[in-house]
Amino acid sequence: MSGLTRDEMAKRLAHDIPNGAYVNLGIGIPELVAKFVPADREFIYHTENGLLGMGPAPKEGEGDPELINAGKRQVTALPGAAYFHHADSFSMIRGGHLDLSVLGALQVSSGGDLANWSTGGPDAIPAVGGAMDLVAGVKSVYVITQHCTKNGEPKLVEACTYPLTGVGVVNRIYTDLAVIEVTSDGFQLVELSPEISFEYVQERTGAPLLPKQENAS
């Protein structure tokens, strides 16, 4: 039982984004989502450093070091794009104008708390970027992450031990093992990855996992 690859996780998440959505993709696995726009849908990608209508990386030699994404990698601007300054960009975020924020995670609690910016270690240089603004303002927050750490520790927990990014902000979690909704009752299974059992996921989850609702789509 190996679960989904990172690309498969990204594709699964992209499947749940409605047509016309305005989406901000965090750095790392979230960036992969842009590779999997379902047929007949168009998503508008926002990057918090001042661009709506972000496109893929430029061809070799055609990039502009002043056209970058939040991860400071070169990107392109699609037809219909707009540039703006940082205050306007975060007005979009904080003001609830973006439909979806896709973020990575260190930990997610069953109450939807997210920890994704610092391990809190004494030697760590704290760096938060725009993550706290995204979770505070965007209509939906989807986390995409490996179900467990490299050491096999669960990332989905009762309560986060790392410093929080936001309280009660995560709506859904897409992992290699499952899609899980954060409900008022805690983690609820939406879908298991192929060949993955409920028990297998529960064993690797640090809080109770509610079974899939029979009537849920």
Added chain:
Amino acid sequence: MSGLTRDEMAKRLAHDIPNGAYVNLGIGIPELVAKFVPADREFIYHTENGLLGMGPAPKEGEGDPELINAGKRQVTALPGAAYFHHADSFSMIRGGHLDLSVLGALQVSSGGDLANWSTGGPDAIPAVGGAMDLVAGVKSVYVITQHCTKNGEPKLVEACTYPLTGVGVVNRIYTDLAVIEVTSDGFQLVELSPEISFEYVQERTGAPLLPKQENAS
């Protein structure tokens, strides 16, 4: 003893504006100031409805009803002009970026309080526009007004009886009779209009008027 005409008052005020100043002119007598830019100086006029670099009224038939000033009269845009929205416009005002606001007055107190937006009468429709923002934010506030009302009542008073626009905000007052500075000691004469005596001005002023300082320029 007739004192200055409105045009002469405006010209006198314009004489005190430094080169390169960013200036907002209120509606009425303040608008006349734009006619009297001293030689070798350039003022940049701001109108709070979204234009820096405002020029004079357009020639007959050449105006655009969507290029207007705060008084809703057609104007022009000079070379170097910029358009912006209302929040940016009032960031300029509130943020202390404008050098001078020239306003009319119903009353000015010896402490620099200004009343210029409402007589407070029960039948009056209250209307404030941008006056409260201008006096709260602009570096210097000059009032240009007739020294007395049409009924001969003083407009320069101990304490305003009309609703205030701002508290302790007026720096200088230009009237038909005199130029008066508002100091921590109250009204101080800067200059008498030709053929006008100190006593004549004091009689028409509702608070003590300090004589001109000998060393003042």
Added chain:
Amino acid sequence: MLHKQIASTKEAVADVFDGATVMIGGFGEAGSPIELIHALIDHGATNLTVINNNTGSGEVGLAALIKAHRVSKMICSYPRTANSTVFPKLYHDNEIELELVPQGTLAERIRAGGSGIPAFYTPTSVGTPLGEGKEVREIKGRNYVLEYGLTADFSLIKARKADTHGNLLYNKTARNFSPLMAMAGKTTVAQVQHIVQAGELDPETIITPGIFVQRVIEVDEPLLESALVAAGETYP
């Protein structure tokens, strides 16, 4: 695949409900979306709270909406302008409520509402009747009043040009409150003179990014309020 273009002004305002808060762009006639306002009159929604810098002039556009008794409350900075007779009459007759807000505070409250900022402090109105009853706070030795963000169920605005993504360009000082209202409206409807394909506008020059605009409707030759007023026109 973005479907922001609406076929008619009627359709563009069809879901405005009784009791809605509606921001209407414009400073006087400059930027006033007169065709959308007339469609709103035809539509019939009533008990509206309207946010605009003024209260209209003559008996067309915003003044006609007020005259039709559709507006229970106005939030504005300057309800008294040339040829403004409709609002003063209803105000004196206690048939319409007025919340008077300094112009810069009005602009900032709208921007705050659209930016997820629920409240802010400002020096404007401190010590005046418009600051009365408001929380005052001293910060670094100066007093400020607390003001709250404004949002709207609908924002009706006018622009010069849109693309199919809803990106907007304005005309001169007709820009005024509209980019802010676009941010603060849950549903923002823009009437524009021209709609072009996405990609035809320079992304460096966009004033309102399309994310703030839900509907665009082409009105290629918009009526001019001052011309209608001068001609003694009324609406409907």
Added chain:
Amino acid sequence: MLHKQIASTKEAVADVFDGATVMIGGFGEAGSPIELIHALIDHGATNLTVINNNTGSGEVGLAALIKAHRVSKMICSYPRTANSTVFPKLYHDNEIELELVPQGTLAERIRAGGSGIPAFYTPTSVGTPLGEGKEVREIKGRNYVLEYGLTADFSLIKARKADTHGNLLYNKTARNFSPLMAMAGKTTVAQVQHIVQAGELDPETIITPGIFVQRVIEVDEPLLESALVAAGETYP
């Protein structure tokens, strides 16, 4: 008759004083006014508080300023980027202070400072370590933290084009914080690739109106931070 054009980067930063607060535009290298920063290093002002989204990379530009021990405090959102080694070392050695601010709060605090708004409430950071010690207020059932505006003695920014009135246009995502910093700086210095005469820029497209800019200096072929870092360059 406006004299905003300065002849040299040296002259442009000549009055930056010890202990000054300096905002520096840019998001990573995009929009970083590297020539102005190098002039500031040459100038020698020290004990600076610097506001920038990051802390520079390699040993040029902002990182070089930090390495030269001219910065006593950084206010930023993300002090940890690729090739960023100078800041971490000084931070671990307790030789530089860090005020970590969420990126959107940082942007809004700078805009507020430039707009005469001394403080505002925001939902960002509520319940997190970065909200600790801050005043929390419930507004309409949700909690917000109080944040204060930021201003600077000097803002050093980079733009694509200026006119002689100081109106600025930017390049793509190099715009980022610079229009806000221009508003918040008591003295704003813009290095630009081209200066044109007033009237040559379309007034509809100006991003930073000239009132926010006190000095412009032409640097027609600015250095590229990433290229310098890749080449192992250091400054001075």
